[in-house]
Amino acid sequence: MEQPVFKLSGVTKVYDTGKVKVRALDGVDLELFPHEIAVLLGPSGSGKSTLLNILGGLDQVTGGQVWFRDTELTGMGDRQLTAYRRDHVGFVFQFYNLVASLTARENVQLVTDVSRDPMTPAEALSLVGLEPRLDHFPAELSGGEQQRVAIARAIAKRPEVLLCDEPTGALDSKTGVQVLEALKTVNEQLGTATIVITHNAMIRKMAHRVLRFQDGRIGSVEVNETRIAPSEIEW
Amino acid sequence: MVMHALDRKLLRDFVRLWAQALAIALVLACGVAALLMSFGMYQAMGDSRDAYYERNRFADIWAPARRAPISLLPEIAAIPGIRSAEARTEGLVTLDLPGREETAVGQIISLPISGETFLNVPILRSGRLPDPDSDAEVAVNEPFAIANGYQAGDSFFANINGTRRELTITGTLLSPEFIYALGPGALMPDKEGFAVIWMPERAVQAAFDMTGAFNSLTIGLYAGAREDEVIDQLDAILERYGTTGAYGRDRQISDSFVSSELDQLWTMTIVLPPIFFGVAAFLVNMVLGRIVALERSEIGLLKALGYSNTAIAMHYQMLAVLTAVVGILVGWAFGAWLAHGLATLYAKFFNFPYLIFRGSWSVYAVSGLIGLASAAFGALRVALRAARLPPAVAMQPPAPPRFRRGIIDRTLARLKLSQPMMMIIRSITRWPIRAASNALGLSMAVAVLGAASFFDDALNKMLDTTFNLANRQDAVLIFAENLPEAALDNLKALPGAMQIEGQLSESVLLRNGHLEKHTALEARRPDADLSRVIGGSGRVMAAPPGGLVLSERLAEQLALKVGDDVEVEFLSGRRETVTLPITGTISQYIGLSAYADFEMLNALRRQAPQISVANLTLNEDEKLAFHKALSQMPVLAGTAMLTDMRRSFEDTIQQNINITATVYVVIAVLITVGVTYNSARIQLSERARELASLRILGFSRGEVSFILVGETMLLAVLAQPFGWLVGFGIAWAFTQGVNSDLYEIPLVISPATFARASLIVLLTALASALIVRRRIDRLDLVAVMKTRE
Numbered sequence A: 001m002e003q004p005v006f007k008l009s010g011v012t013k014v015y016d017t018g019k020v021k022v023r024a025l026d027g028v029d030l031e032l033f034p035h036e037i038a039v040l041l042g043p044s045g046s047g048k049s050t051l052l053n054i055l056g057g058l059d060q061v062t063g064g065q066v067w068f069r070d071t072e073l074t075g076m077g078d079r080q081l082t083a084y085r086r087d088h089v090g091f092v093f094q095f096y097n098l099v100a101s102l103t104a105r106e107n108v109q110l111v112t113d114v115s116r117d118p119m120t121p122a123e124a125l126s127l128v129g130l131e132p133r134l135d136h137f138p139a140e141l142s143g144g145e146q147q148r149v150a151i152a153r154a155i156a157k158r159p160e161v162l163l164c165d166e167p168t169g170a171l172d173s174k175t176g177v178q179v180l181e182a183l184k185t186v187n188e189q190l191g192t193a194t195i196v197i198t199h200n201a202m203i204r205k206m207a208h209r210v211l212r213f214q215d216g217r218i219g220s221v222e223v224n225e226t227r228i229a230p231s232e233i234e235w
Numbered sequence B: 001m002v003m004h005a006l007d008r009k010l011l012r013d014f015v016r017l018w019a020q021a022l023a024i025a026l027v028l029a030c031g032v033a034a035l036l037m038s039f040g041m042y043q044a045m046g047d048s049r050d051a052y053y054e055r056n057r058f059a060d061i062w063a064p065a066r067r068a069p070i071s072l073l074p075e076i077a078a079i080p081g082i083r084s085a086e087a088r089t090e091g092l093v094t095l096d097l098p099g100r101e102e103t104a105v106g107q108i109i110s111l112p113i114s115g116e117t118f119l120n121v122p123i124l125r126s127g128r129l130p131d132p133d134s135d136a137e138v139a140v141n142e143p144f145a146i147a148n149g150y151q152a153g154d155s156f157f158a159n160i161n162g163t164r165r166e167l168t169i170t171g172t173l174l175s176p177e178f179i180y181a182l183g184p185g186a187l188m189p190d191k192e193g194f195a196v197i198w199m200p201e202r203a204v205q206a207a208f209d210m211t212g213a214f215n216s217l218t219i220g221l222y223a224g225a226r227e228d229e230v231i232d233q234l235d236a237i238l239e240r241y242g243t244t245g246a247y248g249r250d251r252q253i254s255d256s257f258v259s260s261e262l263d264q265l266w267t268m269t270i271v272l273p274p275i276f277f278g279v280a281a282f283l284v285n286m287v288l289g290r291i292v293a294l295e296r297s298e299i300g301l302l303k304a305l306g307y308s309n310t311a312i313a314m315h316y317q318m319l320a321v322l323t324a325v326v327g328i329l330v331g332w333a334f335g336a337w338l339a340h341g342l343a344t345l346y347a348k349f350f351n352f353p354y355l356i357f358r359g360s361w362s363v364y365a366v367s368g369l370i371g372l373a374s375a376a377f378g379a380l381r382v383a384l385r386a387a388r389l390p391p392a393v394a395m396q397p398p399a400p401p402r403f404r405r406g407i408i409d410r411t412l413a414r415l416k417l418s419q420p421m422m423m424i425i426r427s428i429t430r431w432p433i434r435a436a437s438n439a440l441g442l443s444m445a446v447a448v449l450g451a452a453s454f455f456d457d458a459l460n461k462m463l464d465t466t467f468n469l470a471n472r473q474d475a476v477l478i479f480a481e482n483l484p485e486a487a488l489d490n491l492k493a494l495p496g497a498m499q500i501e502g503q504l505s506e507s508v509l510l511r512n513g514h515l516e517k518h519t520a521l522e523a524r525r526p527d528a529d530l531s532r533v534i535g536g537s538g539r540v541m542a543a544p545p546g547g548l549v550l551s552e553r554l555a556e557q558l559a560l561k562v563g564d565d566v567e568v569e570f571l572s573g574r575r576e577t578v579t580l581p582i583t584g585t586i587s588q589y590i591g592l593s594a595y596a597d598f599e600m601l602n603a604l605r606r607q608a609p610q611i612s613v614a615n616l617t618l619n620e621d622e623k624l625a626f627h628k629a630l631s632q633m634p635v636l637a638g639t640a641m642l643t644d645m646r647r648s649f650e651d652t653i654q655q656n657i658n659i660t661a662t663v664y665v666v667i668a669v670l671i672t673v674g675v676t677y678n679s680a681r682i683q684l685s686e687r688a689r690e691l692a693s694l695r696i697l698g699f700s701r702g703e704v705s706f707i708l709v710g711e712t713m714l715l716a717v718l719a720q721p722f723g724w725l726v727g728f729g730i731a732w733a734f735t736q737g738v739n740s741d742l743y744e745i746p747l748v749i750s751p752a753t754f755a756r757a758s759l760i761v762l763l764t765a766l767a768s769a770l771i772v773r774r775r776i777d778r779l780d781l782v783a784v785m786k787t788r789e
């Protein structure tokens, strides 16, 4: 078996809000593999986003260790984490987070400006089927289109991992499917390890691996032998 | 080169925010312009003066005498510290200028036979110097020639020592002694009516009966020489020859005015620009703070994409820098225009042969850098906050602001205020620092406007006291020698003369311990009606026999108060010293004088009543004949026409005040717009949801607008009293900055001045808030509710 992209052992995350301490992650042990799509399911507040933020170097653990291939993320300083994000990670968020004052192409360019071996923005956008919308501003795009711009932006640097926090959460089924298609294309063509948080249990059927989250811990891991195409997913 | 996406965002943001950025840029522009103008002028004038003094060897000491033999010169030159001593003859004469009704006054200065002057070397501006052997050729100061349209070859008449002489102009000169050319008894330079006349030495000595003698000495010192010691030795040598005391540059009239103007420019440089820079920095901070709050998720995104903290801090910092660049460019243009205006204004009063703008580029650089620094400083904290925002937190919407139920709330609840009023007050108490800064910005607008208009009040007070209360005569005749008081009867025969009063003026040295001060001691009959001593609250008072009345500043400088004794040394005739008590003090805005009873002063001098000056009122219809008669009068050293002076003073001041008032109104409006427009925009942005909800709940546009405009106006009103206070402080700083021996600016600000300043600021604030209010009408209720903040 291949070396995992991510390896977590005993990861905890405690939010200290003064009055109460929230254990968002409570001892997570996990391995994630290259070329795979992993779907993360779990009730609201179970710690999914927290985990994703830690994997993406956006947040620090309270305890435990996280490895990205041979590198330990836990214990990295802000400067190293910034470099890590820039070089290896792509993010997709529920609310697209496009910069309103930049066009689709320029939003992607935000990434290509700072990465080493990026695709051109046009290439990245064509991968998600958006070449006709290159010069549109976010306000001129539908929600699904905006999310696909966000995906193009995330993958334009050819990242090793793509982290998606409820990418279809704000979309209807038709546009949701378009977004999932885009994720699948990227996974197949670039071999990017993709982690998708979702509340839609049906999406698990397109994943290689399904992780169930419960109260800050991994409840179960299942591996799909057969996967279905996004278009077959019932919403 | 392809532009980076982040830079493109920067430019687009800047363009989108243009109105707010412009409002800030204009405030900053005021700072840059004010600095450019005042500091630039300060430097240019200072440098020009220094170069002029240096190149033309401006004297260090002047020593007047009645008549001293030229043979004293070697002894004087031997005084340690003296580098050069030059003897000359001077005299005041009345002039009869062709084509001019009124008598003019001339100050004759002898030109050495060699034609070479060592000190106060005049610059030949046109024509040639007079022939040393001629007794009818003269050179005159350039401004006088230009004002009267004279050229080389033209001639005019002078009444020299009782003889009417025709003098022919051979050339025009400028001298460092007359940068500010003030005639005797004048309050303001009168280019047409006052001439400096350089005449060959032989001719002057013959005319004034001074062959082999001199009555004026100019001294150049070695660097490091002790001026006071040299002055003491000069006084000792010249005492027998009727000196009224040698003095340094501090008492040289032209230099005093130039120095005092430089002081004023310096005060302006340090008082005004910081206000603008401070307000601009605050505005940058406020606006950028809101942008960063709005762009939390974009900041989080940029971090997730791998942009470094520095890149993000720089991104927001650059927004401030772009704004500053606009402000600086506008400020440079505005400042250059103001500086040009100021230079033109100065050219009316100060005669420099050249103006050195040595530091011109450096002034631009300094003002630009300070402008940039203040914007960057305003942006600093916000940019750092953006950089420090943890990426995971940035992605989440900000927690809603926490409103607490405090004492204020409970009090308010009891007041049973309307909901909109509650919202206004809660918002102010929720962000007290921001509200206070906003109010402070508006206070500054009121302060600047109030302080600027203060000059109007102060000058009115000065003019009123000087011309309407103290000096009500139309003309002043200054005699070359003291005359018996009976001579007044002869003057009554002057055509047009209505009321005539005499006055005795003595040059004295007042002394209290180690403090001493040269001044004029003036005495008039107690019933004098034209020229009067004005005490506190405008009351006419007469100096009682047996003591002196001093101007307050003079008393202050000598550390004297009413009841103290002061030593009075007379500097002319028998140089006796007497001790007299101070019986009163008065506030006098122009000059530093002492007053005595007429009979007492004559008794102290052991003489039958004498006068040195006559004050009179004139019948306007006989003015022509009056001036004709004056030009024939032998005993006259000079005249001052107060009616004309009053008029030209008022004209000049009114003109200047109109200009400055306009400039300051513009400035105050810019500050007000900068503050109110930006804060209203920010409120609107923060409360768009809230206001939209209210609209959906059925509140009318008017009610919703009230919340927005109400908060702005409430803060604006609260800002006023502090603005008055600061304005008063600035006015005070100005009066301190320009308090010289020459004049004092009274610290009077009429309530109307503040009322006007407040009105302008409040109206501007209202207008700015209403402009923002229009956006409420355009509020897209659905869109606002839908977007995530």
Ligand SMILES: Nc1ncnc2c1ncn2[C@@H]1O[C@H](COP(=O)(O)OP(=O)(O)OP(=O)(O)O)[C@@H](O)[C@H]1O
Pocket (backbone or CB within 6 Å): A015, A016, A017, A022, A023, A024, A042, A043, A044, A045, A046, A047, A048, A049, A050, A051, B393
């Ligand atoms: N910055 C924070 N400060 C305090 N508590 C936090 C913070 N972020 C998250 N939490 C808490 O940590 C727990 C896990 O949060 P997390 O966002 O990871 O949940 P989630 O599984 O992503 O939920 P959802 O499906 O609703 O997005 C929650 O109880 C949440 O309240």
Ligand SMILES: [Mg+2]
Pocket (backbone or CB within 6 Å): A048, A049, A050, A165
């Ligand atoms: Mg979540």
